[in-house]
Amino acid sequence: MGKLTVIQDYDLYTVSDHETWAELCKRHSELQTNYISKAYTDGYKKLSLDQDAIVKIDEISKLLKSLSGWTLSPVTGLIPTKDFFFMLINKVYPINIYIRKKSEIDFSEQPDIFHDVCGHLPLLTNLKFTKFLTAFSIIALKYVNNERAIEFLGRLYWYTYEMGVLKEGGEYKPYGGAIITSSEEVANVKNKNIPKHDFDLDHIFKTSYNPFKLQNEYFVINTFDELFCCLENLEAKLIEYLLLPEPDYTLRNYTLSGSIGRTFNNVIGFLNDVQYKFPDAISFVAGQPDENFFDIENHLSKFHTFVNHLAETTGNTERTVINNIGQYNRTKGIVNDILAKYLRNDENIIVTGEDILITVGAQEAFAISVSTICNRNKDVILIEDPSYIGLSSFAKVFNYDIEGVSIDEEGID
Ligand SMILES: [Fe+2]
Secondary structure, eight states: OTTTOOOOOGGGSOHHHHHHHHHHHHHHHHHHTTSSOHHHHHHHHHHTOOSSSOOOHHHHHHHHHHHHSOEEEEEOSOOOHHHHHHHHHTTEEEEEOOOOOGGGSSOOSSOOHHIIIIIIGGGGGOHHHHHHHHHHHHHHHHTTTOHHHHHHHHHHHIIIIITOEEEETTEEEEOSHHHHTOHHHHHHHHOTTSOEEEOOHHHHHTOOOOTTSOOSOEEEESOHHHHHHHHHHHHHHHHHHHTSOOOOOOOOOOOOOTTSOHHHHHHHHHHHHHHHHOTTSOOOOTTOOOGGGOOHHHHHHTHHHHHHHHHHHHOOOHHHHHHHHHSOOOTTOSOHHHHHHHHHHHHOOOOOGGGOOOOSSHHHHHHHHHHHHOOTTTOEEEEEESOOHHHHHHHHHTTOEEEEEEEETTEEO
């Protein structure tokens, strides 16, 4: 454990770091008035945390020790699972010394001192909760070398310690640290459309999660005793789940079209299978946009701005413009002038809207350019190898000669 502990060199924090802490605390105290569980706010008051400057870990550690017997250990980054549970069993809680940057004020992917201190320490003053945490850690440490067991136990940990919700006075109030340190997640709990399930081990073991997105569901307890009681059956339930056959992760062998060569079938089949069986896998497929960056609702909210723009530039009424948008329209696109402006301002490319042809993705662009430029009987299309599969597949389906040109660090060979 000694090797994991670092020194919180307080002088290394900048003025900006302390300002970030103060801003986070200000937002946090506004949230606490109504939306967070009493179990948490009671503990928070006991800690009397400095609201203006980053806390000194050794000072809170002493206070926490007098309140509940727990002490704190300054660390950096995520520490290995085994060490983490070993620390918890010994009533030592790791606190990251890092503080997020101002640009990450709403969400920090890295654990930081604000999350660890404000998210987790208040409940470490609650003896019923720490009883659960210690007993859970003792069980978890036994299974720490079993990846599947840790996955199931990780779900219980996630839906309690990080994303736990208590029912207080008929209302859903979070006690989990990851909810409490995110105003968006607190609002998500209040959203009536987000399901709140009764606490149930079976259900939790079957429910995976994504730590980088707002949650789709929560599990609700009525008291911390309920958490402790579930531990009685935890190992039996865990073994029951470990005995289940492993999920089938075999990739299917399906093909798309006889016109496309074998290699291409395998590539597309493989990519489709990965996406189907591993929905959380990060896709590096060229041309496959990352859904995390979709912002459809925001785009829709700009619809009337676009309508006003068209009404101004065409002299038509708003109604006519909207009707025209719904009608068959210019096949080369209707946002060309805006795109030309963007290309001029951001990319220093000078074109007019009429010079631009908007296609539905790169494949349509290839289809148009290849079929208008290339002579199928005389020309050979040369492409970098490896290259975008959409182009090579198109060329093969429509019987164009295509040859790969190898590339190395120097570029095309
Ligand atoms: Fe956490």
